[in-house]
Amino acid sequence: MVVKIPAKAVLSASTALGMVAALSACGGTGDEESGDRTLTYWASNQGASVEEDKEVLQPSLDRFTEETGVEVELEVIPWGELYNRILTAVSSGDGPDVLNIGNTWAASLQETGAFVPYEGEDLEAAGGEGRFVETSFATGGAEGEPPTSVPLYGLSYALFYNPTMFEEAGIEEPPSTWEEFTETAEELTEDTDGDGEPDQYGFTMEAGSERQNSHFAHVLGLQQGGELWADGPNFSSQEVVDAVKMRLDMMTEQGIVNPSNAEFSDGTQSIADFADERAAMMMAQGSARTTLASRDFDDYEVAQIPVMDPLPGQPIQSHAAGINISVFNETDDKEGALQLVDHLTSSEEQVYLSQEFQTLPVATEAYENEELQSESMDTFRTILTDHAAPMPLIPEEGQMETVLGESIAGLFADAATGSEITEDDIRAAMEEAETQMNAAD
Amino acid sequence: MSTTDDTEEPRPRAEEEAPAAESHGGGTRKRRRRRPDFLPYGMVLPAAAMELLIHIIPMILGIYIAFTSLTQLTIRNWTSAPFVGLENFVRGLDPSGALGSELFQSLFRTIVYTALVVGISWALGMAAAVALNTRFRGRGALRTLFLVPYALPVYVAAIVWAFMFNQRDGMINRLLVEDLGLLDQGPFWLIGDNAFWVLVIVSIWRLWPFAFLMLLAALQSIPGELYEAAAIDGASTWKRFTGITMPMVRSSNAVVLLVMGLWTFNEFNVPFLLFGDVSPDSARLISPLIYEHSFVNWNFGLGAAMSVLLLAALVIASAVYVRMVLPKGNSND
Numbered sequence: 160m161v162v163k164i165p166a167k168a169v170l171s172a173s174t175a176l177g178m179v180a181a182l183s184a185c186g187g188t189g190d191e192e193s194g195d196r197t198l199t200y201w202a203s204n205q206g207a208s209v210e211e212d213k214e215v216l217q218p219s220l221d222r223f224t225e226e227t228g229v230e231v232e233l234e235v236i237p238w239g240e241l242y243n244r245i246l247t248a249v250s251s252g253d254g255p256d257v258l259n260i261g262n263t264w265a266a267s268l269q270e271t272g273a274f275v276p277y278e279g280e281d282l283e284a285a286g287g288e289g290r291f292v293e294t295s296f297a298t299g300g301a302e303g304e305p306p307t308s309v310p311l312y313g314l315s316y317a318l319f320y321n322p323t324m325f326e327e328a329g330i331e332e333p334p335s336t337w338e339e340f341t342e343t344a345e346e347l348t349e350d351t352d353g354d355g356e357p358d359q360y361g362f363t364m365e366a367g368s369e370r371q372n373s374h375f376a377h378v379l380g381l382q383q384g385g386e387l388w389a390d391g392p393n394f395s396s397q398e399v400v401d402a403v404k405m406r407l408d409m410m411t412e413q414g415i416v417n418p419s420n421a422e423f424s425d426g427t428q429s430i431a432d433f434a435d436e437r438a439a440m441m442m443a444q445g446s447a448r449t450t451l452a453s454r455d456f457d458d459y460e461v462a463q464i465p466v467m468d469p470l471p472g473q474p475i476q477s478h479a480a481g482i483n484i485s486v487f488n489e490t491d492d493k494e495g496a497l498q499l500v501d502h503l504t505s506s507e508e509q510v511y512l513s514q515e516f517q518t519l520p521v522a523t524e525a526y527e528n529e530e531l532q533s534e535s536m537d538t539f540r541t542i543l544t545d546h547a548a549p550m551p552l553i554p555e556e557g558q559m560e561t562v563l564g565e566s567i568a569g570l571f572a573d574a575a576t577g578s579e580i581t582e583d584d585i586r587a588a589m590e591e592a593e594t595q596m597n598a599a600d
Numbered sequence: 601m602s603t604t605d606d607t608e609e610p611r612p613r614a615e616e617e618a619p620a621a622e623s624h625g626g627g628t629r630k631r632r633r634r635r636p637d638f639l640p641y642g643m644v645l646p647a648a649a650m651e652l653l654i655h656i657i658p659m660i661l662g663i664y665i666a667f668t669s670l671t672q673l674t675i676r677n678w679t680s681a682p683f684v685g686l687e688n689f690v691r692g693l694d695p696s697g698a699l700g701s702e703l704f705q706s707l708f709r710t711i712v713y714t715a716l717v718v719g720i721s722w723a724l725g726m727a728a729a730v731a732l733n734t735r736f737r738g739r740g741a742l743r744t745l746f747l748v749p750y751a752l753p754v755y756v757a758a759i760v761w762a763f764m765f766n767q768r769d770g771m772i773n774r775l776l777v778e779d780l781g782l783l784d785q786g787p788f789w790l791i792g793d794n795a796f797w798v799l800v801i802v803s804i805w806r807l808w809p810f811a812f813l814m815l816l817a818a819l820q821s822i823p824g825e826l827y828e829a830a831a832i833d834g835a836s837t838w839k840r841f842t843g844i845t846m847p848m849v850r851s852s853n854a855v856v857l858l859v860m861g862l863w864t865f866n867e868f869n870v871p872f873l874l875f876g877d878v879s880p881d882s883a884r885l886i887s888p889l890i891y892e893h894s895f896v897n898w899n900f901g902l903g904a905a906m907s908v909l910l911l912a913a914l915v916i917a918s919a920v921y922v923r924m925v926l927p928k929g930n931s932n933d
Contacts, residue, residue, distance in 0.1 A: 243895060250675045572791035575792070
């Protein structure tokens with residue numbers, strides 16, 4: 160059957176298509192003709208929601224526009240989507256001018272060659288190396304190469320504890336060594352409702368989180384005198400095995416962690432347990448304070464992460480965590496992009512952003528600001544500046560975190576479901592993780 | 601020897617025969633050549649173009665990527681990612697290697713999972729369709745209720761199930777331990793070996809309304825007279841089911857089982873929403889495994905190779921199934 164299309168319909172469709180094309184063309188040329196400078200900026204989601212982040216960032220970006228005349232189009236990207244969005248931009252060459260990256264991704268993304276190296280005049284335009292906290296600046300890329308990211312938000316793990324619960328248990332000071340930590344946590348692990356099972360625990364952790372498992376394997380591995388990466392995966396070394404065992408023992412040997420923590424994997428559940436006073440201590444990054452505030456919980460104080468005594472390795476308490484900022488190589492306005500980096504990392508803006516996002520300033524000068532003077536800020540700062548070491552600065556870092564962290568999460572799952580986990584089991588799991596890393600490489 | 605006689609008049613061409621064949625009543629309509637009609641092709645063109653863009657080109661690119669070592673490090677110039685030949689396939693398929701053994705374990709698990717989910721969903725759907733194919737009070741309400749799992753967004757449903765299966769605070773353990781007293785202690789559902797059964801339960805809950813819906817439609821097309829005649833002849837309910845219902849819905853069953861099998865084998869949403877980026881070992885299906893290689897470890901070449909293998913396996917299995925089970929149809933159709 161032959162269907163006739165009325166000429167009028169064809170004409171209407173053509174006209175509509177033509178109008179769409181014309182309007183699209185108008186949008187493109189208008190900006191060029193006006194000569195306005197507009198940068199696009201992808202920010203990572205730091206606060207409780209994307210909307211909240213926009214509300215925080217927009218005033219800072221408005222100040223930038225006032226200073227330079229350069230407009231900024233902001234897009235806040237949820238954390239879970241950010242890496243794949245960046246890779247999409249890298250593969251298509253069609254990305255933002257400026258973007259946030261997780262600092263543990265820095266070496267991987269540097270290897271793609273998609274970002275402007277901060278060196279010479281470009282580094283000076285972004286504020287200069289001297290502006291930044293040394294440990295945070297070290298996360299900008301692989302060692303010995305010009306970094307392709309500079310720090311924007313500093314973060315570090317610290318020990319959060321509930322002073323009221325401590326007081327009720329007659330404990331005066333937060334623990335500073337792992338031995339003290341275990342004793343304190345055992346005292347705080349209680350059966351408060353008399354059913355014969357503890358319902359209040361001394362400590363809560365994200366035992367199912369690949370990221371946190373890897374972070375603490377790194378921290379405790381360094382305290383033990385080992386390291387996760389030595390010309391390849393080094394997970395089955397005695398030091399790393401001992402480090403993994405230290406955390407597992409909290410659930411299996413010492414019973415200071417509720418086995419249900421093996422299901423915690425999204426980074427918020429242990430914070431919820433702490434806020435609900437089901438646990439007296441947790442180890443979390445500074446940004447956990449925004450979550451605690453959103454739950455109207457302020458009965459906590461912050462202390463340094465315990466260190467082994469005697470200490471076979473280094474007094475490391477956290478990885479140098481945080482968010483870095485990069486300039487996309489394909490930008491049409493490199494000068495403007497570097498100006499934006501300079502603006503966001505300036506002392507004034509760092510004070511503002513630190514207060515809003517509960518992060519640590521990455522500009523050393525910002526710490527002198529009166530508004531940031533507090534005991535908890537001092538604690539976080541000391542940990543970041545004196546007791547933090549970046550995760551291994553290798554292109555395979557992201558993959559390493561997944562494979563190693565997943566393996567440790569599996570051990571926690573086995574322990575929680577009743578299996579007895581020996582040192583040999585841990586070593587076997589670590590060897591398996593090494594094999595997977597080598598096979599996938 | 602040629603069968604054509606050179607002296608014979610040349611036969612008219614097909615396009616010249618057509619108008620004559622149409623000239624009913626022996627009229628002398630003027631023969632004219634039909635002009636080629638491009639409209640049907642024009643009508644198909646947009647769909648063909650979209651099919652090319654959305655399916656064919658990405659599939660070809662996927663096959664190409666499977667032969668490269670495309671990772672996060674080489675993605676900037678992905679068209680020039682190092683060509684590694686069959687290396688990704690060899691690594692992915694080597695049962696003695698870490699990746700190959702993981703693939704085969706996931707494949708076996710996925711086959712068991714698919715058989716359980718499809719089998720039980722089909723049985724539930726068929727039972728519900730037969731039950732609701734007779735008139736009784738409240739039938740409409742029940743039909744609507746049965747479709748709720750199918751109507752709910754999978755995201756919402758899976759998250760609610762994850763809450764319910766939470767070991768410490770979940771409703772399932774509260775029911776088993778506190779309300780019914782069947783267990784002394786609530787087991788873990790979302791980690792360890794039980795994770796597989798949670799996956800099966802949630803997937804069945806999600807899938808069976810589809811079987812119910814399709815089979816109910818098929819049952820309603822069976823003439824009631826067949827059942828009446830069988831009842832007069834003294835056939836039991838079971839005999840009527842096996843002798844009338846099953847043969848009459850055979851075609852629908854074949855299609856329903858094929859579609860549910862393909863969906864279930866490729867299931868990604870439910871495990872991803874229940875367990876996150878990385879499923880527990882006991883519940884790792886083939887699609888989440890490919891996702892993990894591609895978008896958690898960013899080894900796109902390996903992920904693409906595994907996808908190609910999966911696609912080939914599904915195409916072969918589907919082709920065999922279609923040839924063996926689906927009705928052949930009428931050649932005059």
